[in-house]
Amino acid sequence: MKTFIKPKILQGTRDFLPEDMAKREYAMNKIKSAFINFGYDSIQTPAIEYAETILGKYGDEASKLVYRFKDNGGRDIALRYDQTVPFARLVATNFKNLPMPFKRYQIDRVWRGDRPAKGRYREFYQCDVDIIGTTNLLAEAEIAGVIAKVFTTIGFENFTIKFNSRRLINNILDSLKIPAEKQSAVIRILDKLEKVDRKGVIEELKPLINESSAKELLDIVSITGTTEEKLKLLDKYETKEIREFFSLARLFNIADKNLLFDPSLARGLDYYTGIIFEVFFPEVAIGAVCAGGRYDDLCSLFCPEQFSGVGVAFGFDRIIVAMEELGLFKDLTLNSQVLVTYFDDSTLATSVKLLSEIQQAGINAEIYFEPAKITKQMKYADKKQIPFVVICGPEEVSRNEVTIKMMKTGKQKTIPQNQITNYFKGYSEI
Amino acid sequence: MKTFIKPKILQGTRDFLPEDMAKREYAMNKIKSAFINFGYDSIQTPAIEYAETILGKYGDEASKLVYRFKDNGGRDIALRYDQTVPFARLVATNFKNLPMPFKRYQIDRVWRGDRPAKGRYREFYQCDVDIIGTTNLLAEAEIAGVIAKVFTTIGFENFTIKFNSRRLINNILDSLKIPAEKQSAVIRILDKLEKVDRKGVIEELKPLINESSAKELLDIVSITGTTEEKLKLLDKYETKEIREFFSLARLFNIADKNLLFDPSLARGLDYYTGIIFEVFFPEVAIGAVCAGGRYDDLCSLFCPEQFSGVGVAFGFDRIIVAMEELGLFKDLTLNSQVLVTYFDDSTLATSVKLLSEIQQAGINAEIYFEPAKITKQMKYADKKQIPFVVICGPEEVSRNEVTIKMMKTGKQKTIPQNQITNYFKGYSEI
Numbered sequence: 001m002k003t004f005i006k007p008k009i010l011q012g013t014r015d016f017l018p019e020d021m022a023k024r025e026y027a028m029n030k031i032k033s034a035f036i037n038f039g040y041d042s043i044q045t046p047a048i049e050y051a052e053t054i055l056g057k058y059g060d061e062a063s064k065l066v067y068r069f070k071d072n073g074g075r076d077i078a079l080r081y082d083q084t085v086p087f088a089r090l091v092a093t094n095f096k097n098l099p100m101p102f103k104r105y106q107i108d109r110v111w112r113g114d115r116p117a118k119g120r121y122r123e124f125y126q127c128d129v130d131i132i133g134t135t136n137l138l139a140e141a142e143i144a145g146v147i148a149k150v151f152t153t154i155g156f157e158n159f160t161i162k163f164n165s166r167r168l169i170n171n172i173l174d175s176l177k178i179p180a181e182k183q184s185a186v187i188r189i190l191d192k193l194e195k196v197d198r199k200g201v202i203e204e205l206k207p208l209i210n211e212s213s214a215k216e217l218l219d220i221v222s223i224t225g226t227t228e229e230k231l232k233l234l235d236k237y238e239t240k241e242i243r244e245f246f247s248l249a250r251l252f253n254i255a256d257k258n259l260l261f262d263p264s265l266a267r268g269l270d271y272y273t274g275i276i277f278e279v280f281f282p283e284v285a286i287g288a289v290c291a292g293g294r295y296d297d298l299c300s301l302f303c304p305e306q307f308s309g310v311g312v313a314f315g316f317d318r319i320i321v322a323m324e325e326l327g328l329f330k331d332l333t334l335n336s337q338v339l340v341t342y343f344d345d346s347t348l349a350t351s352v353k354l355l356s357e358i359q360q361a362g363i364n365a366e367i368y369f370e371p372a373k374i375t376k377q378m379k380y381a382d383k384k385q386i387p388f389v390v391i392c393g394p395e396e397v398s399r400n401e402v403t404i405k406m407m408k409t410g411k412q413k414t415i416p417q418n419q420i421t422n423y424f425k426g427y428s429e430i
Numbered sequence: 431m432k433t434f435i436k437p438k439i440l441q442g443t444r445d446f447l448p449e450d451m452a453k454r455e456y457a458m459n460k461i462k463s464a465f466i467n468f469g470y471d472s473i474q475t476p477a478i479e480y481a482e483t484i485l486g487k488y489g490d491e492a493s494k495l496v497y498r499f500k501d502n503g504g505r506d507i508a509l510r511y512d513q514t515v516p517f518a519r520l521v522a523t524n525f526k527n528l529p530m531p532f533k534r535y536q537i538d539r540v541w542r543g544d545r546p547a548k549g550r551y552r553e554f555y556q557c558d559v560d561i562i563g564t565t566n567l568l569a570e571a572e573i574a575g576v577i578a579k580v581f582t583t584i585g586f587e588n589f590t591i592k593f594n595s596r597r598l599i600n601n602i603l604d605s606l607k608i609p610a611e612k613q614s615a616v617i618r619i620l621d622k623l624e625k626v627d628r629k630g631v632i633e634e635l636k637p638l639i640n641e642s643s644a645k646e647l648l649d650i651v652s653i654t655g656t657t658e659e660k661l662k663l664l665d666k667y668e669t670k671e672i673r674e675f676f677s678l679a680r681l682f683n684i685a686d687k688n689l690l691f692d693p694s695l696a697r698g699l700d701y702y703t704g705i706i707f708e709v710f711f712p713e714v715a716i717g718a719v720c721a722g723g724r725y726d727d728l729c730s731l732f733c734p735e736q737f738s739g740v741g742v743a744f745g746f747d748r749i750i751v752a753m754e755e756l757g758l759f760k761d762l763t764l765n766s767q768v769l770v771t772y773f774d775d776s777t778l779a780t781s782v783k784l785l786s787e788i789q790q791a792g793i794n795a796e797i798y799f800e801p802a803k804i805t806k807q808m809k810y811a812d813k814k815q816i817p818f819v820v821i822c823g824p825e826e827v828s829r830n831e832v833t834i835k836m837m838k839t840g841k842q843k844t845i846p847q848n849q850i851t852n853y854f855k856g857y858s859e860i
Contacts, residue, residue, distance in 0.1 A: 005486050007522040007732040009476055010505065015520050017527075018471030018534065025472065037789050039766030039796030039814075041448035042455065046439055046553050047477065047539060048497070048509075056435050067478070067507075069499030072543045075440065077497075079478075090445050092437040097447075099813040101799050104448065109477060113502045123476050134799040138772070142797070149789075251782040253790075302437040336469030342568070352681040359467050359579075360683075366469030367572070369531050369564040383529040384469075 012114070012122030023329050027154060027320055028107065031127050034149040035105040038142065040129060043104050045086035047079060047111075053089050054078035056301045065112040079111040083128045083313070085301075091132065092302035100133035107316075119286070119318065130311030132298055137245050139310045140275040140294060144245075144259065145252030147279055147290055147312060154319070155328045159289075161258055162278045163245070164265035166293070171237040172220055172263075176213045184270050190221070191266040198222075221264035230261055245275050271295045277312055284322040290314045338365035338424065339381040340390045341374060351392045354402060354420055358390070361421040365390075381407055388424070442544070442552030453759050457584060457750055458537060461557050464579040465535040468572065470559060473534050475516035477509060477541075483519050484508035486731045495542040509541040513558045513743070515731075521562065522732035530563035537746075549716070549748065560741030562728055567675050569740045570705040570724060574675075574689065575682030577709055577720055577742060584749070585758045589719075591688055592708045593675070594695035596723070601667040602650055602693075606643045614700050620651070621696040628652075651694035660691055675705050701725050707742055714752040720744045768795035768854065769811040770820045771804060781822045784832060784850055788820070791851040795820075811837055818854070 009015060016024060035042075055063050055078065067079040080086055083106045091098070107127045114120055129146055131139045144161055151159045169190070173183045189204045196204070198218055205214040223233050227246060231239045242261065249259060267276045274294030281289060292312030299307050323329055340355045342348060351367055358365040366386075368377045374391070381389050391403040396414070403414045404423060415423055439445060446454060465472075485493050485508065497509040510516055513536045521528070537557045544550055559576055561569045574591055581589045599620070603613045619634045626634070628648055635644040653663050657676060661669045672691065679689060697706045704724030711719060722742030729737050753759055770785045772778060781797055788795040796816075798807045804821070811819050821833040826844070833844045834853060845853055 002734070004733055005482055005519075005731050007483070007519045009479060009483075009519075010501075010507065013476035013478060015476070015523070016474040017520075017524060018473060021472045021474060024474075036765045036794050037792075039769075039794055039816075041764050041766075041814075042451045043448060044446040044451060044454075046443035046445070048443060048541065048553060049439060052435055053437070053439075064502070067499070067501065069497070071440075071497065072494070077440065089435075089437045089439075090447075092434075093445070094447060099810055101810075103796070111478065123478060131799065136799045138778070138797070138799050142799075248778075248782075251779055251786075253786050301435050303434055304432070334471050335466045336471075339469075348568070348678075349681055352678075356681075356683050362467075364466050364469055366533070367568070369561065369566045369568050369572075380529055380531075384471075386469075 010122065012116035012120070014121065014123070018334055022332055022334055023320060023323070024316075026329065026332055027316070027323060028125075028127075030154045031150050031314060031316075031319075032105070032107065034146060034153045035129055037149060038103075038146050040103045040105045040146075043087070043090065043106055044108065045080070045083075045090055045106075047109065048077050049080065049086060049089070051076040051078040054081055054085060056085060065114050067111050067113055080109070081112060082110055083108060083126050084298075084311075087128070087130065088299045089302055091307060092299040092305075095299075095303075095305060095307070101131055101139070102133050103129075103131050105129045119321065121317065125316040127314040127316055128311060129314075130309050132307045132309030132311075135308050137241065137248055137275070140245050141248035141252055143292070143310050143312055144249040144254060144277070147277065148252065148254040148258055150290075150314065151258075151279070154323065156281065156322070156326070158282050159258055160260050160280050160282060161254070162260050162262040162265050162280065163242075163249075163275060164262055165242050165245075165275050166267075166272050167241055167274060168234065168237055168239065168263065169221075169266060172217065172234075175237060176209075176217055178209055178213065182208055186217075187266045188268050190217070190264065191268045193218075193221075193264050193266070218264075223263065227261045230263060234263060241274065267291065267293060271297075275310070279312075281322050281326075284325050286318050286321055288315070289318045289322065333385050333387070335364050336366050336384055336386045337363055338388045338390055339377065339384075339386045340365060340367045341377050341392060342368045342371050343374075343391075343393045344371050347392055347394055347397045350397045350417070351390075354390060354392060354417065357421055358424060361425060363421075363424050378405075378407075388427075390420070440552065442546030442550070444551065444553070448764055452762055452764055453750060453753070454746075456759065456762055457746070457753060458555075458557075460584045461580050461744060461746075461749075462535070462537065464576060464583045465559055467579060468533075468576050470533045470535040470576075473517070473520065473536055474538065475510070475513075475520055475536075477539065478507050479510065479516060479519070481506040481508040484511055484515060486515060495544050497541050497543055510539070511542060512540055513538060513556050514728075514741075517558070517560065518729045519732055521737060522729040522735075525729075525733075525735060525737070531561055531569070532563055533559075533561050535559045549751065551747065555746040557744040557746055558741060559744075560739050562737045562739030562741075565738050567671065567705070568678055570675050571678035571682055573722070573740050573742055574679040574684060574707070577707065578682065578684040578688055580720075580744065581688075581709070584753065586711065586752075586756070588712050589688055590690050590710045590712060591684070592690050592692040592695050592710065593672075593679075593705060594692055595672050595675075595705050596697075596702050597671055597704060598664065598667055598669065598693065599651075599696060602647065602664075605667060606639075606647055608639055608643065612638055616647075617696045618698050620647070620694065621698045623648075623651075623694050623696070648694075653693065657691045660693060664693060671704065697721065697723060701727075705740070709742075711752050711756075714755050716748050716751055718745070719748045719752065763815050763817070765794050766796050766814055766816045767793055768818045768820055769807065769814075769816045770795060770797045771807050771822060772798045772801050773804075773821075773823045774801050777822055777824055777827045780827050780847070781820075784820060784822060784847065787851055788854060791855060793851075793854050808835075808837075818857075820850070 202214045272293040273296040276293030278288040279290035294310040389405045405412045632644045702723040703726040706723030708718040709720035724740040785797045819835040835842045
């Protein structure tokens with residue numbers, strides 16, 4: 001008896017069928033169009049690189065998640081873990097030939113050997129956008145503008161771009177007499193406030209700082225009010241940078257409700273140095289859908305030249321989940337708009353001729369591949385969500401006519417063959 | 431002294447900078463649009479799969495080229511080697527829910543640990559298009575139509591779609607009394623005729639068949655003339671399938687010069703069973719840029735259900751090389767069409783306002799990030815190939831005007847600010 005290989009895939013990886021791909025490509029094209037509208041160009045780096053490059057930046061915890069192996073030549077290789085490190089490596093190699101400031105986007109896969117869970121995959125997409133080579137706060141403001149453009153272009157109305165500054169947090173920690181060498185660790189714990197709650201954060205801070213300082217810190221960063229009110233309360237910690245960013249960001253068509261100064265926003269990663277961002281959908285409990293900020297030295301691993309920059313990464317899979325929940329894929333169809341039937345061999349030449357005319361008018365169309373029963377061909381059209389079926393039987397052919405069936409309503413119309421492209425051009429949904 | 435990681439990439443892999451990506455995305459979008467115009471939908475499979483799946487089909491020679499490793503859980507994993515095997519695995523899992531016939535395209539990376547050489551990479555793209563679930567020759571004809579559509583859409587005028595049938599070759603080999611069990615090996619050698627020449631092929635055939643049979647075989651498959659003349663000469667080996675394919679293919683708007691019956695075309699892979707294709711650019715010595723054919727049983731590794739199909743893969747990197755050589759990227763620009771200058775802080779608000787208006791009119795535009803000297807900002811526009819610079823200094827702002835510089839000609843024009851979007855909409859190149 002013949003044995004078969006079980007057709008299974010690795011946990012944490014996914015197949016995408018046409019319906020999935022239609023949604024993913026729709027969302028991806030919207031994201032791209034927002035990046036491009038702001039004049040960003042794309043770059044691409046290899047999926048496989050020297051392990052030394054990929055691992056360079058990460059601590060032990062993250063490097064456990066890197067897929068790493070030896071190739072046939074004994075080279076130590078790893079799969080891309082994020083897009084920041086390869087970007088830094090590319091800039092270190094090419095900065096002399098790049099326009100500066102350099103604006104790029106990068107949409108590609110990354111791999112992490114993480115324990116798979118709901119919404120956590122081993123192979124997934126990141127959408128990164130960065131500006132390097134300028135320290136001007138206009139860059140931070142533009143990134144906020146790009147975030148707003150991405151989400152409004154996709155169709156989200158309610159999104160909250162939370163912002164804060166690492167400098168402000170450091171100033172607050174200084175005022176609480178928390179020594180510089182402890183501040184990174186404190187910030188990493190503060191970053192959990194959204195998930196762990198106040199009590200939990202205080203508990204975690206205890207080994208680092210005394211309880212009263214911890215409470216005072218949380219009181220300071222948890223103040224409420226309008227942006228102006230919060231800034232006034234925090235003025236003694238220096239808010240010039242945040243004030244300047246805020247007034248620049250408001251030039252970029254961001255609705256007031258979409259931009260929120262949150263002094264408790266911390267971000268976990270050490271390498272941020274200025275304004276930081278996290279974006280949430282208030283209606284969808286899915287965590288941050290975009291995050292990033294200002295960093296001082298992108299390429300420090302690879303070269304002595306310093307490149308300051310600001311950038312964010314969009315979590316593509318979370319955005320897809322939120323779009324599903326909010327019904328933002330409602331009217332999406334697959335590619336094919338017209339099915340031309342195959343009646344019999346005597347009418348086939350006419351069917352293909354009509355097919356070609358429809359296609360050449362820029363309408364996506366296909367022909368059924370066998371002279372099957374018309375009900376079978378209709379079933380196929382239904383399954384592929386094709387809105388129009390062009391019926392071209394011997395009777396129609398003898399009269400130089402063609403019958404068009406609208407699948408949604410079931411209505412049919414017979415028209416002269418030479419009016420077929422005009423007929424479809426009249427439908428706005430095509 | 432600080433040491434740096436050398437910013438190098440693996441041989442056979444590549445970084446793509448904005449200029450490269452503009453070309454690659456342009457070509458890829460053209461290829462996609464041709465697939466979509468024929469009603470193909472896309473699918474995506476993971477880059478990493480169980481090694482058992484990826485290796486299933488290949489002989490020892492190819493499996494040496496597969497990137498294979500153990501993950502942290504000890505699973506035996508491989509990087510995708512081609513798109514056919516993962517497609518077969520996906521169909522075996524999902525065929526009950528797929529429309530049949532099923533038409534899909536798939537454009538993605540594959541990895542091969544091959545010795546890198548000019549035009550041979552370890553990480554590269556394949557563009558696959560297949561129809562499964564029908565044995566009707568209309569499917570082969572449509573694939574020929576898709577090939578023609580892809581290349582004409584990209585802008586190629588001279589391309590040759592060579593076709594033949596495996597059945598015809600088998601019949602010729604039968605008539606020469608070459609036993610069935612030797613025919614695959616003979617076909618694999620015949621496939622080298624383009625590269626090795628007649629003498630070399632006869633030499634390689636000697637261990638398998640006697641020299642006079644080898645010469646007779648080459649005489650038969652090397653006949654010249656029109657398609658009709660060749661078919662007449664070969665009628666005794668049964669040419670019904672080829673005749674039928676040829677007449678169907680001609681319905682699909684393929685220029686006669688683009689379609690060539692070549693009885694010597696063999697294709698190396700065992701799994702083809704009917705019509706086979708290879709496509710060449712006569713003006714560019716780069717080998718086949720597209721190849722494929724009819725196969726009988728896509729999923730035989732994974733399930734007992736049989737799926738016959740026909741499909742081809744386009745060699746994306748070779749197509750890019752040919753487009754370069756033939757100047758098909760001539761008028762391609764990067765994304766940004768307009769640079770708005772940043773004069774000083776008093777004019778910045780107006781600059782950003784104009785930027786937003788231009789962007790919202792659907793024109794890709796950006797602002798310079800620093801109040802640098804105007805010559806520096808112009809240099810930046812030059813480097814990014816930005817055709818228009820919008821100058822918005824204190825004098826312009828005081829008069830509600832703006833000055834537009836066309837970078838190609840150096841000409842400047844001052845217009846009222848509220849006419850800015852109309853101005854750009856008038857340029858067809860935007």
